[in-house]
Amino acid sequence: MSKVLITIFGATGDLAKRKLYPSLYRLYKSGVLEEDFAVIGTARRPWTKEMYEDVVLESISSLVENEEDAKTFASHFYYQAHDVNDSEHYETLRELSNELGEKYDTDHNKVFFLAMAPEFFGTIASHLKSEHITDGKGYERLIIEKPFGTSLATAEKLNDDLSKAFSEDQIYRIDHYLGKEMIQNIFAIRFTNFVFEKIWNRDFIDNIQITFAESIGVEDRGGYYDHSGALKDMVQNHILQVLSLLAMDKPKTYHSKDILAEKIKALQSIKIPSTEEVKEDFVRGQYVENDFNGQHFVSYRDESQVDPESTTETFASGAFFVNNGRFNDVPFFFRTGKRMTEKGTRINIVFKKEDSIFGPDQKLQQNVLTIYIQPTEGFSFLMNGKEVGKDFNIGEIKLDFRHDAAILGNSPEAYEKLIYDVLKGDGSNFTHWDELKASWTLIDKIVDVWSKNEVPLYDYKAGTMGPKASFDLLEKYDTEWNWTPDEWYKERNL
Numbered sequence: 311m312s313k314v315l316i317t318i319f320g321a322t323g324d325l326a327k328r329k330l331y332p333s334l335y336r337l338y339k340s341g342v343l344e345e346d347f348a349v350i351g352t353a354r355r356p357w358t359k360e361m362y363e364d365v366v367l368e369s370i371s372s373l374v375e376n377e378e379d380a381k382t383f384a385s386h387f388y389y390q391a392h393d394v395n396d397s398e399h400y401e402t403l404r405e406l407s408n409e410l411g412e413k414y415d416t417d418h419n420k421v422f423f424l425a426m427a428p429e430f431f432g433t434i435a436s437h438l439k440s441e442h443i444t445d446g447k448g449y450e451r452l453i454i455e456k457p458f459g460t461s462l463a464t465a466e467k468l469n470d471d472l473s474k475a476f477s478e479d480q481i482y483r484i485d486h487y488l489g490k491e492m493i494q495n496i497f498a499i500r501f502t503n504f505v506f507e508k509i510w511n512r513d514f515i516d517n518i519q520i521t522f523a524e525s526i527g528v529e530d531r532g533g534y535y536d537h538s539g540a541l542k543d544m545v546q547n548h549i550l551q552v553l554s555l556l557a558m559d560k561p562k563t564y565h566s567k568d569i570l571a572e573k574i575k576a577l578q579s580i581k582i583p584s585t586e587e588v589k590e591d592f593v594r595g596q597y598v599e600n601d602f603n604g605q606h607f608v609s610y611r612d613e614s615q616v617d618p619e620s621t622t623e624t625f626a627s628g629a630f631f632v633n634n635g636r637f638n639d640v641p642f643f644f645r646t647g648k649r650m651t652e653k654g655t656r657i658n659i660v661f662k663k664e665d666s667i668f669g670p671d672q673k674l675q676q677n678v679l680t681i682y683i684q685p686t687e688g689f690s691f692l693m694n695g696k697e698v699g700k701d702f703n704i705g706e707i708k709l710d711f712r713h714d715a716a717i718l719g720n721s722p723e724a725y726e727k728l729i730y731d732v733l734k735g736d737g738s739n740f741t742h743w744d745e746l747k748a749s750w751t752l753i754d755k756i757v758d759v760w761s762k763n764e765v766p767l768y769d770y771k772a773g774t775m776g777p778k779a780s781f782d783l784l785e786k787y788d789t790e791w792n793w794t795p796d797e798w799y800k801e802r803n804l
C-alpha cells in the first residue's frame with residue numbers, strides 16, 4: 311500500500327531496535343508495507359548491510375513465524391555509516407536515497423525518522439534541505455522524538471530550526487501515549503456515547519484524576535532523567551496531551567485539522583497558576599530506599615549517573631484547571647512517578663454526588679468512569695444498586711470491561727500505529743507546535759517556582775503511591791484519589 315523510502319537516523323540505537331524495527335515488521339506483515347519500500351539506517355558505527363540486516367532480524371525475532379518472510383523483509387534495509395555533523399556524508403546519503411527510490415519505485419515519497427538526541431534535530435533537518443535529499447517530488451515527512459526542548463525558549467529554538475526545512479504539516483512530533491489503544495479510545499468513549507457526551511462537563515463532573523504510575527526506577531537513564539525529572543519527562547507531554555483529549559470540546563469532524571484545533575484550544579485554556587497556586591496545588595517528591603515486595607530498592611540519589619545531592623523530582627502531582635467554559639472550576643488532578651507501588655496508567659472521571667433520599671445510614675458512591683490504559687485495557691463504571699436481600703440497602707456495583715488477551719495480542723503497538731498514521735499523512739495523533747507552546751508555558755511556571763526551592767521536595771518510600779502531600783491535596787478539594795492499590799495501605803500498616 312505504501313510506496314516509501316524511510317531513513318532512520320540513530321539506526322543502531324535502543325529506540326530503533328526495540329520499537330521501530332518491530333513496528334515496521336508488523337506493518338509489513340499486515341500489508342501496509344509491501345514490495346515498494348526501503349529503509350536506510352544511519353549512525354556512526356561502521357556496519358555493513360549484512361550486519362544491519364542481522365540486527366533487524368534479531369530485533370523482530372519474537373514476532374517471526376516464517377524465516378523466509380522475515381529475511382525478505384530485512385533485505386529492504388540498507389545501512390550507511392554517517393555522522394550527522396559531517397556535510398559530506400549527506401552527499402552519499404542522497405545518492406543512496408536516489409538509487410533506492412528508483413530500485414523500489416517509491417514515487418519519491420520519503421519519511422525521515424530522527425531516533426536520536428534532540429541536539430541533532432536542527433542539523434539533520436537543515437542538511438536534508440541544503441543537500442537536496444528533500445526535493446519536493448513526493449511527500450516528505452519528518453518524525454521526531456521527545457523531548458522537544460527543555461523549556462519554552464529551547465523548544466522555540468528547536469522549532470525555528472526545523473521550520474527552516476520542513477513546514478508544520480510535514481513535522482510529526484511523536485508522543486507515544488497518543489498511539490496507545492485506550493488513549494485513542496477516549497474519542498470513542500466521549501463522542502459516540504450519548505450518555506457520556508451529554509454529561510461531559512462541569513455540571514456533572516466533580517473532578518478528573520489522571521494517574522500514570524510506574525513501578526520501575528530510572529533504570530539506566532539516570533543521566534538523562536536527573537536533568538529532566540517527572541514534570542518534564544511525563545507531565546509536559548503525555549499527561550497534558552491526555553488532559554487535552556479529556557477537556558476539549560467536540561471537534562467538528564474526526565479529521566486532524568478539527569481535532570488539533572480543539573486540543574490546542576483546551577491546552578491554551580489551562581489556567582497558568584500564580585506562584586502561590588503552584589505552592590499550594592503542586593507536589594513534588596523523590597523516592598528513598600525501601601524494602602518492598604521482598605526486594606530492596608535504593609534511594610534515587612544512589613542510582614547510577616544521578617547526582618548524590620540531586621533535587622530532581624521523581625514524582626509530580628497537582629491540580630490543573632481548564633477555563634474553557636465546559637470545565638471551569640473542575641480540578642484535573644494528576645500524579646506520576648517512578649518506583650510507585652505498581653505500574654498503573656488510568657483515568658478516573660468522578661461524577662458529582664447525587665442527593666440522597668435514603669438517610670444517613672446508606673452511603674452513596676459517586677459514579678466513576680475509569681479508563682484503564684495499562685497494564686490492562688478497558689473501562690469500568692462504578693454505580694449504586696440495591697444489595698440482594700430482604701432489607702433495602704444500597705451497595706456499590708462495578709460494571710467492568712477489559713479487552714481480552716487474544717484481541718490485545720493482535721492490537722498494534724503505539725509506534726506501529728503512529729508510523730502508519732505518518733504514512734497516511736494523518737497528524738491527529740501527533741503534537742502540534744501550538745500545543746507544545748501552551749504546555750511549555752505552563753510547565754515553565756511550575757519549574758520556575760520549584761527551582762527557587764521554596765517548595766518542599768518530599769521523600770516517599772520506594773513502592774508507595776508518592777508523598778502524603780499528594781493525598782492531602784485532594785483532601786483539600788474534598789475528595790480523594792479514587793485508586794489506591796492495596797499495597798499502599800499495607801505499607802502503612804493501615
Ligand SMILES: NC(=O)C1=CN([C@@H]2O[C@H](COP(=O)(O)OP(=O)(O)OC[C@H]3O[C@@H](n4cnc5c(N)ncnc54)[C@H](OP(=O)(O)O)[C@@H]3O)[C@@H](O)[C@H]2O)C=CC1
Binds near residue numbers: 326
Ligand atoms: N529508547 C526509548 O525507549 C525512547 C527514546 N526516546 C528518544 O529517542 C531518541 C533516541 O533514543 P535512544 O534510541 O534511546 O538513544 P540511543 O543512545 O540508544 O541511540 C542514539 C543513536 O544516535 C546515534 N548517534 C549518536 N551520535 C551520532 C552522530 N553524531 N551521528 C550519527 N549518529 C549518531 C547512535 O549511533 P552511533 O553511536 O552508532 O553513532 C545511536 O544510533 C532520543 O531523543 C530519546 O529521548 C523517546 C522515547 C523512548
Ligand SMILES: O=C1O[C@H](COP(=O)(O)O)[C@@H](O)[C@H](O)[C@H]1O
Binds near residue numbers: 544684
Ligand atoms: O516517555 C516516557 O514514557 C515512559 C513510560 O511509558 P509507558 O508507555 O511505559 O507508560 C517512561 O518510563 C519514561 O521515563 C518517559 O521518558
